[in-house]
Amino acid sequence: MTYLRRHVRWLLPLALLALAGCYTGPPFMGASEWRSVNYEEDDPRTPLRGVVKMTAVRPAEYKDYISAMAQGRVVAREQREDTMYFAVASQQYVTLKDPETDKPVSAMVGLIERFRTTIPPALLPITPPKSKTPVIPAAGPKTPPIPPAGPKTATPSAP
DSSP, X not given: OHHHHHHHHHHHHHHHHHHHTOOOOSOBTTBOTTOOEXXXXXXXXXXXXXXXXXXXXXXXXXXXXXXXXXXXXXXXXXXXXXXXXXXXXXXXXXXXXXTTTOOEEEEEEEEEEEEEEEOOGGXXXXXXOOOSSOOOOOOOOOOOOOOOOOXXXXXXXXX
């Protein structure tokens, strides 16, 4: 009973989130859609504490995705049914405190901005609707059966 209780404790909240519609699917670029990633998560001793390294997924227009692709700024993308997830690399200025002089210092650090857009239906591949009706092959002329392959027999040659 302890084994079951220990595992149900973790599965029950996930099942409730899935039923409530809060589960958003697998992570995009290693982090959940709703979560941003800070620099101190990779290195706790970094002076960039509190600076965002990768944003949470934000909604965008499809034209923004096309524009970013045309400019070559998209660093990652993933299509899930009619939704396109994409990431754009950019730079951000941050103000840090110099540890030696305690004066503010500006620095430029990288930022990955993550977006989600809906692909217009006209651009999606056309797939036939799923049906439970069996497909019956069309009636047509039947081809004669192919004779089995066997040893070749010698035919008499004409003089």
